[in-house]
Amino acid sequence: MRNIGWNWLGVVPFFAFAALFLVLPTMNIVIGAFQNPQGEFTLANLAGLASPRIVSSFVISIKISLASAVLGCLIGFAMAAAVVMGGVPRWIRGPLMTFSGVASNFAGVPLAFAFIATLGRVGLVTLLLRQWFGINIYAMGFNLLSFWGLTLTYLFFQIPLMILIITPALDGLKREWREAAEVLGASTGQYWRMVALPILFPSLLGTFALLFANSFGAVATAYALTGSSLSIVPIMLFAQIRGDVLQDPHLGYAMAFGMIVVTGLANLAYVIMRTRAERWMR
Amino acid sequence: MKRFWSWAALIVGSLYFLLPLIGTVEFSLRMRRGEYSLDAYRSVLADPNFRATFSYSVVMALLTIALGVLIVVPTAYWVRLRLPRLRPVIEFITLLPLVIPAIVIVFGYIRLFNTSSILPLTGTASGTNLLLLCGYATLALPYMYRAVDTGLSTLDVRSLTEAAQSLGAGWVRIIGRLILPNVMGAVMSGAFLSFAIVIGEFTMAALLNRPAFGPYMQLLGANRAYEPAALAVIAFAVTWGCMGLMQLLSRLFGTRIPAK
Numbered sequence: 001m002r003n004i005g006w007n008w009l010g011v012v013p014f015f016a017f018a019a020l021f022l023v024l025p026t027m028n029i030v031i032g033a034f035q036n037p038q039g040e041f042t043l044a045n046l047a048g049l050a051s052p053r054i055v056s057s058f059v060i061s062i063k064i065s066l067a068s069a070v071l072g073c074l075i076g077f078a079m080a081a082a083v084v085m086g087g088v089p090r091w092i093r094g095p096l097m098t099f100s101g102v103a104s105n106f107a108g109v110p111l112a113f114a115f116i117a118t119l120g121r122v123g124l125v126t127l128l129l130r131q132w133f134g135i136n137i138y139a140m141g142f143n144l145l146s147f148w149g150l151t152l153t154y155l156f157f158q159i160p161l162m163i164l165i166i167t168p169a170l171d172g173l174k175r176e177w178r179e180a181a182e183v184l185g186a187s188t189g190q191y192w193r194m195v196a197l198p199i200l201f202p203s204l205l206g207t208f209a210l211l212f213a214n215s216f217g218a219v220a221t222a223y224a225l226t227g228s229s230l231s232i233v234p235i236m237l238f239a240q241i242r243g244d245v246l247q248d249p250h251l252g253y254a255m256a257f258g259m260i261v262v263t264g265l266a267n268l269a270y271v272i273m274r275t276r277a278e279r280w281m282r
Numbered sequence: 283m284k285r286f287w288s289w290a291a292l293i294v295g296s297l298y299f300l301l302p303l304i305g306t307v308e309f310s311l312r313m314r315r316g317e318y319s320l321d322a323y324r325s326v327l328a329d330p331n332f333r334a335t336f337s338y339s340v341v342m343a344l345l346t347i348a349l350g351v352l353i354v355v356p357t358a359y360w361v362r363l364r365l366p367r368l369r370p371v372i373e374f375i376t377l378l379p380l381v382i383p384a385i386v387i388v389f390g391y392i393r394l395f396n397t398s399s400i401l402p403l404t405g406t407a408s409g410t411n412l413l414l415l416c417g418y419a420t421l422a423l424p425y426m427y428r429a430v431d432t433g434l435s436t437l438d439v440r441s442l443t444e445a446a447q448s449l450g451a452g453w454v455r456i457i458g459r460l461i462l463p464n465v466m467g468a469v470m471s472g473a474f475l476s477f478a479i480v481i482g483e484f485t486m487a488a489l490l491n492r493p494a495f496g497p498y499m500q501l502l503g504a505n506r507a508y509e510p511a512a513l514a515v516i517a518f519a520v521t522w523g524c525m526g527l528m529q530l531l532s533r534l535f536g537t538r539i540p541a542k
Contacts, residue, residue, distance in 0.1 A: 011357055011372070025393070217385070238489070
């Protein structure tokens with residue numbers, strides 16, 4: 001064995017890279033959030049977050065993230081439960097998992113184009129609904145460049161992510177637990193309410209947090225879809241970095257700091273919940 | 283009854299996923315009035331900007347993979363061999379890019395490497411390219427590290443190393459000729475995922491003002507009607523080709539990469 005000092009040298013390149021391109025840039029933003037343009041310590045930037053424009057951007061971002069996480073969890077859970085225990089043919093599972101692996105990573109500009117081509121004003125589904133059923137969704141107040149439009153688009157990567165994460169958890173529900181519940185006279189509803197859901201609860205809550213963070217940080221899809229017409233946090237920050245739209249560069253740091261806090265908390269919740277869920281997964 | 287609901291969930295879900303795909307393909311064929319044609323594809327492929335930005339992103343993706351392998355493989359190997367106590371720390375750091383939004387990281391780059399800083403990377407085009415490359419490697423870090431680490435877990439790193447050392451191999455030789463080939467399947471999985479991420483990446487390239495494929499797509503989307511759909515189909519094909527190959531490889535080599 002060589003001495004300790006030599007051993008450390010092996011990880012120096014990694015730590016240097018991580019420090020230079022991950023940790024220091026982030027620290028710089030976090031510290032900048034607590035500084036005024038003269039470099040003195042201040043809480044004024046954080047107080048500046050309370051301006052109506054920024055508050056409303058955080059509110060709408062959090063709403064979209066919540067909506068797409070809730071719906072993603074529900075629909076993804078239903079689809080995962082269908083293949084794991086729903087009595088559908090086994091061969092469906094492979095393609096569904098493969099597709100989920102692909103689609104959960106398919107976000108960004110092309111995804112926005114796909115939804116414009118489908119649910120935009122002259123998109124396929126919009127036209128078909130009008131021709132076949134006489135339903136004009138745009139006359140009914142639907143707009144792709146809105147809260148529901150964005151939520152609907154985000155679901156395209158949220159649902160597959162839920163399927164990927166929750167399927168192993170559903171596999172972990174042991175047959176014996178169900179049999180034991182049935183022997184004791186439990187109905188299907190009682191089994192779910194008193195056995196399965198409590199066991200799955202940490203997994204569900206953890207995945208929900210992950211989905212939330214996932215859509216909260218998404219920029220490209222929203223930007224390509226709405227330009228800057230919908231003021232969600234990442235788009236406001238994008239505009240702020242491009243040109244000083246907030247009239248105060250340090251307010252930008254505070255916004256970025258706010259984003260880190262939100263996604264950081266959500267990911268922390270995910271980690272804690274996953275640790276709890278693993279108790280049952282042996 | 284249970285089966286009915288299962289089918290209902292699957293069919294409704296599948297419809298939701300299929301309709302945008304069908305819609306995009308259909309829309310991309312609609313450019314010529316009254317009939318389907320490949321005009322939109324022709325228009326996109328003939329655009330010199332398409333070729334320039336696409337090849338720029340392909341080159342960046344390949345460099346990202348090379349940089350990622352260079353950083354991740356020796357580190358993951360070394361930590362397993364000599365510094366096992368450091369593993370949680372490294373793992374935590376590699377997961378950070380999933381926690382910190384890319385837009386925040388690139389904001390930090392612009393601050394940290396601006397023209398008046400010690401390391402003025404954003405001052406020149408090649409410097410900014412290098413910065414973007416490092417940014418991409420950072421974004422790919424979680425996937426690359428987990429893929430390689432999973433690959434390493436199937437090896438007896440210690441015995442392999444001792445055997446190689448007793449035969450007189452040095453560190454470069456051990457990593458390049460012994461470890462790397464043994465985790466090739468895992469590395470390839472990570473590489474395809476990195477490739478897919480870099481090709482479509484928008485935020486970093488746009489904010490660093492580099493002529494990459496992502497910002498080009500966005501710009502075209504803002505100015506044209508049918509070409510974006512054709513572009514989306516092309517991007518779909520590239521991403522899905524990469525991901526499909528990755529899934530195939532991970533099944534072949536028996537390594538699993540979690541989605542996030």
